[in-house]
Amino acid sequence: MKISLRVKLTISFLAVIIICGSVATLVGMRLIGTGIINQAQDKVRTDLNSARHIYQDEIQEIKVLLRLSAQRFFIKDALYSMLDGNRESGNDIETLKRELEKIRKRESLDMLTLTDENGQVIVRARNPSVYGDNQAHDEFVSQVLLGKEVIAGTEIVPMEELIKEGTELAEQAYIKFIPTPRAKPTLKNEETSGMMIKAAAPVFGYDGGLLGVLYGGNLLNRNYEIVDEVKEIVYQGVKYKRKDIGTATIFQGDLRISTNVKTEDGSRAIGTRVSEEVYEQVLVKGMPWIDRAFVVNNWYIAAYEPIKNIKAETIGVLYVGILEEKFVDMRRRATLMFLGITVAGMIIALIVSYFLANGVLKPIKHLVIASQQLAKGNLEYDVKLKSKDEIGELGEAFNLMASSLKARDEELKEHTHQQIVKSERLATLGQLAAGVAHEINNPLGAVLMYTHLALEDLDENDVLRKNLEKAVTEASRCKDIVKGLLDFSRQTEPKAEESDINETLERTLAVVEHQALFQNVKITKVICPTLPKVLMDVSQMQQVFTNIVLNAAEAMEGKGELTVSTRMAPDNEYIEIEFTDTGCGIPPQNREKVFDPFFTTKEVGRGTGLGLAVSHGIIARHKGTIEVKSEPGKGTSFIIRLPLKRKED
Numbered sequence: 001m002k003i004s005l006r007v008k009l010t011i012s013f014l015a016v017i018i019i020c021g022s023v024a025t026l027v028g029m030r031l032i033g034t035g036i037i038n039q040a041q042d043k044v045r046t047d048l049n050s051a052r053h054i055y056q057d058e059i060q061e062i063k064v065l066l067r068l069s070a071q072r073f074f075i076k077d078a079l080y081s082m083l084d085g086n087r088e089s090g091n092d093i094e095t096l097k098r099e100l101e102k103i104r105k106r107e108s109l110d111m112l113t114l115t116d117e118n119g120q121v122i123v124r125a126r127n128p129s130v131y132g133d134n135q136a137h138d139e140f141v142s143q144v145l146l147g148k149e150v151i152a153g154t155e156i157v158p159m160e161e162l163i164k165e166g167t168e169l170a171e172q173a174y175i176k177f178i179p180t181p182r183a184k185p186t187l188k189n190e191e192t193s194g195m196m197i198k199a200a201a202p203v204f205g206y207d208g209g210l211l212g213v214l215y216g217g218n219l220l221n222r223n224y225e226i227v228d229e230v231k232e233i234v235y236q237g238v239k240y241k242r243k244d245i246g247t248a249t250i251f252q253g254d255l256r257i258s259t260n261v262k263t264e265d266g267s268r269a270i271g272t273r274v275s276e277e278v279y280e281q282v283l284v285k286g287m288p289w290i291d292r293a294f295v296v297n298n299w300y301i302a303a304y305e306p307i308k309n310i311k312a313e314t315i316g317v318l319y320v321g322i323l324e325e326k327f328v329d330m331r332r333r334a335t336l337m338f339l340g341i342t343v344a345g346m347i348i349a350l351i352v353s354y355f356l357a358n359g360v361l362k363p364i365k366h367l368v369i370a371s372q373q374l375a376k377g378n379l380e381y382d383v384k385l386k387s388k389d390e391i392g393e394l395g396e397a398f399n400l401m402a403s404s405l406k407a408r409d410e411e412l413k414e415h416t417h418q419q420i421v422k423s424e425r426l427a428t429l430g431q432l433a434a435g436v437a438h439e440i441n442n443p444l445g446a447v448l449m450y451t452h453l454a455l456e457d458l459d460e461n462d463v464l465r466k467n468l469e470k471a472v473t474e475a476s477r478c479k480d481i482v483k484g485l486l487d488f489s490r491q492t493e494p495k496a497e498e499s500d501i502n503e504t505l506e507r508t509l510a511v512v513e514h515q516a517l518f519q520n521v522k523i524t525k526v527i528c529p530t531l532p533k534v535l536m537d538v539s540q541m542q543q544v545f546t547n548i549v550l551n552a553a554e555a556m557e558g559k560g561e562l563t564v565s566t567r568m569a570p571d572n573e574y575i576e577i578e579f580t581d582t583g584c585g586i587p588p589q590n591r592e593k594v595f596d597p598f599f600t601t602k603e604v605g606r607g608t609g610l611g612l613a614v615s616h617g618i619i620a621r622h623k624g625t626i627e628v629k630s631e632p633g634k635g636t637s638f639i640i641r642l643p644l645k646r647k648e649d
């Protein structure tokens with residue numbers, strides 16, 4: 001399958017973007033999520049502190065009220081008259097009843113009761129008809145009798161005691177349980193006792209002795225003063241989607257006795273109970289609990305802490321909660337925003353990557369077109385890439401390649417042209433030579449024959465004899481020339497046989513060595529013994545070698561050194577044979593011409609100028625090359641290269 005570079009680039013970009021984007025989104029969403037929830041929990045924790053303060057203030061208020069009221073003279077006076085034993089007759093009792101009830105009403109207390117120094121009830125302001133019972137068993141009363149100090153706190157008050165203060169108080173306290181799904185199972189289905197915040201203060205006589213105890217308090221059951229105050233002060237009554245954002249509750253044990261959590265019908269959720277989880281943590285272990293909680297019918301970020309009585313036993317729970325929905329919505333909005341930003345980022349990155357890919361691909365396209373032009377042979381095509389990067393370098397390299405191709409092309413054309421001209425010239429010359437030689441050969445033979453015949457007839461001392469002998473010499477020379485011409489023009493295909501080049505060379509040298517011309521020539525052989533055999537015509541090759549060796553000896557004028565070496569060419573495809581002499585050398589202007597027929601520098605009658613021309617022809621027909629290197633005054637080298645037999649041949 002062919003996938004374009006553009007697609008690959010875009011996919012790579014996309015992969016990077018998607019990976020980065022999803023990691024960022026995941027991490028971001030997590031951070032936002034936990035951040036918001038943590039923030040909500042911190043808030044609910046401080047809200048619970050505020051709620052506790054409000055609750056404590058309420059207790060404190062009653063405490064102060066009881067302490068101040070216990071110092072009123074009408075109370076002392078009444079108690080003194082009681083000590084004198086005239087309860088029924090004394091005016092003081094009536095004043096006491098009236099004044100106490102006044103205080104109770106003014107301070108809106110649910111009960112206000114006075115006992116004597118033994119704890120026996122003297123007056124119940126709310127329900128004066130019931131008196132005379134002993135309250136020394138009451139925790140508050142007994143502690144004041146003992147410690148003679150004001151005391152305040154929360155207490156569970158049983159129904160019998162509530163009834164003494166007034167049946168309507170017992171009715172207010174009575175709560176029927178409403179089944180709550182996750183509450184701790186219980187056999188109880190109603191609550192008859194009530195939870196009160198209460199204070200008790202000692203009444204001292206003028207001598208400082210304890211005369212009695214004044215105690216009073218407020219029932220918390222169905223009393224919404226504290227919870228609504230918390231709602232107003234802490235949450236300022238803010239609503240979210242028509243629901244109170246913040247709620248507060250007071251539990252008696254695990255029972256909701258005062259709350260502003262609403263049920264579906266909008267009434268306060270009195271009678272429902274706390275979940276078992278919270279029960280264990282707060283009521284059993286006495287520890288605070290902060291988490292999300294399902295309260296009645298909504299999720300809240302909730303905080304619970306125990307309410308303790310004056311003996312530090314857990315008797316109830318104080319709760320505040322913030323509607324979770326708001327934070328969930330907040331989290332959702334933040335997440336959506338985050339996702340939106342990420343997606344927008346991805347789209348922008350995609351667009352950028354598209355243009356980047358274009359930027360990268362455009363010069364490559366350009367290069368492709370240029371290459372196609374080059375392949376078609378248009379070497380003039382110039383790539384213009386402005387970029388200063390690797391692609392720019394590629395463009396430059398491309399232009400360089402094109403221009404060097406062009407240069408080589410021209411060189412090759414020129415060379416081929418020269419070769420053609422040369423071989424045409426040689427061919428024409430060859431034809432001409434062959435024609436001339438053929439025509440001259442027979443008459444020349446006749447001239448020689450008749451001259452010989454004439455010489456035979458002449459006397460030894462005849463004067464003509466000298467002239468005729470000269471004619472024979474000159475005619476023989478002509479015959480030699482004609483033979484050379486015929487050799488040159490014959491162009492016979494070599495009779496190819498597998499032969500050892502070293503052996504052929506040795507044989508040639510052995511023939512020439514003994515000639516006078518070589519007497520003062522030192523022949524050095526540098527032979528490679530492992531050369532493979534070559535397909536060649538031995539006698540033609542001998543002719544070539546002889547000619548080159550003779551030329552060398554002539555150039556050295558019979559004195560010098562001739563080095564003959566054979567070797568394998570570096571590319572292992574040719575055998576090289578090199579002849580180097582220390583002769584006169586060839587001037588540069590003649591170097592091109594030495595292979596031309598009839599080119600000679602030798603004096604007339606000494607050389608025909610055909611030796612190298614014939615040799616060139618023979619080597620060419622062997623598919624080899626012959627090359628000359630020379631330094632005038634120092635010497636000359638002829639290098640012959642013969643191809644090795646190819647396996648497929």
Ligand SMILES: Nc1ncnc2c1ncn2[C@@H]1O[C@H](COP(=O)(O)OP(=O)(O)OP(=O)(O)O)[C@@H](O)[C@H]1O
Nearest residue numbers: 551552555585594600601602607608609610611612
């Ligand atoms: N080794 C050499 N050193 C210097 N010049 C050389 C050498 N070999 C050849 N030449 C030059 O090349 C010319 C041509 O050589 P070539 O063998 O073709 O002809 P020739 O030797 O002159 O005559 P021929 O070989 O026909 O008798 C020579 O005349 C000579 O000038």
Ligand SMILES: [Mg+2]
Nearest residue numbers: 547551611612
């Ligand atoms: Mg020669």
